[in-house]
Amino acid sequence: MSEVLIDDDAGVRTITLNRPDRLNALTSSIMAPLADACADAARDASVGCVVVTGAGRGFCAGGDLKEGGADKAVVPANSEVGSRTEQGFVRLRTFMETSRLLHEMPKPTIAMVNGPVAGAGIGIAGACDLRFAGRSASFLTAFDRIGAGGDFGSTWFWTKIVGTGVARELFLLGEKLSADEAFAKGLYTRLLDDEALRDETMIAARRLADGPRMGYRYMKANLNNAEDWAFEAALDAEALNMGLSTSATAMIWREKKKAENPDG
Known part of the structure; x- marks a missing residue:
């Protein structure tokens, strides 16, 4: 089963994280093809708008710590590839190209937040130009819970989106926000009933794909x-x-x- 699904419809490319049993938590097996999918969408002239979402009841729960996250496949240190820390940096930075591409590709990007989003997932959502969320969505930075500083551009994007004061509150206090609370803070562009989320997101995406x-x-x-x-x-x-x-x-x-x- 593919862990990243690609669907094209009238100039809209939908990229779906497909590990629903783990709330689409990230491992190297999903992060590498996700970055590739974003790179392909960025260079494909037939694509006018990109939508990123998650399968099942969640958008992305961040790194899957139970399965090793990004560092599972890092080999022991040696003189040719460097220390484990160096290798971990290279691997993670490569995976984080997903966020750069979503932010910089010359076409609109939308995060369709269909449920909980946490950790690296908030970096992916923050990298998109727009964030449409269902009422079952929630928002959690989660990095404080594992003693981590943040990745996938999360600290940069959210400082830009909501300002340094709110961003520091989100990251340092690490409180879980409901969809209504997240929308009130400006984290989500639109808040929609769950049953209307996909249709409303696609209406906006097709409008953008059909636009100038x-x-x-x-x-x-x-x-x-x-x-x-x-x-x-x-x-x-x-x-x-x-x-x-x-x-x-x-x-x-x-x-x-x-x-x-x-x-x-």
């Missing part, structure tokens, strides 16, 4: 720049990207119109 893709490409670039760049540099990029996006969109519309009316 080059416009979204440069819009997302501007939004990402705004997180770190100085104001003047961001203005320069906005001015450049405005010209690039509108000219690209106009060309696409002209080609579409010509295809619809070749004799016109």
Whole structure:
């Protein structure tokens, strides 16, 4: 059974973590294909929007400590590959490309949070542009429970999304939030009844996939720049990207119109 499922529908690619019996907790056997799936979605021109979700009743419970998490397959230290710590860093950083790709790929990404999300799962959700959650969803950083600092970009994303004060509360106190509490803090973009979650998420995803893709490409670039760049540099990029996006969109519309009316 594949632990990462891929589905394409009208320009929307849905990537589903498929370990429902473990609330889609992460091991190396799921993290490697997940990163590959995100890389493929990023470069596939037929994909206009990416949705990430979990099978069963949860989004992602974080690393599966009972099965060794990311470090299960790390071999003993030797002079060619370094210490166990070095190898663990390389492996985890490779798996964490999932978060970078979801955040940086030039197309909108949506986390469809269909249940509990914790640990590395909040990094994956935070990496997405939008987070649509069902009422059965919950939110838990969980890193304090294992004496860990955080991974999958979780501390970076949530500081950017909700500000340093709320992010420090989430991570240091480690309190589990209900869907309503998480929505009130701004962690979720939309809160929906569980039975409506998939349909409403797909309506938004198809709208994005059918929209001006080059416009979204440069819009997302501007939004990402705004997180770190100085104001003047961001203005320069906005001015450049405005010209690039509108000219690209106009060309696409002209080609579409010509295809619809070749004799016109």
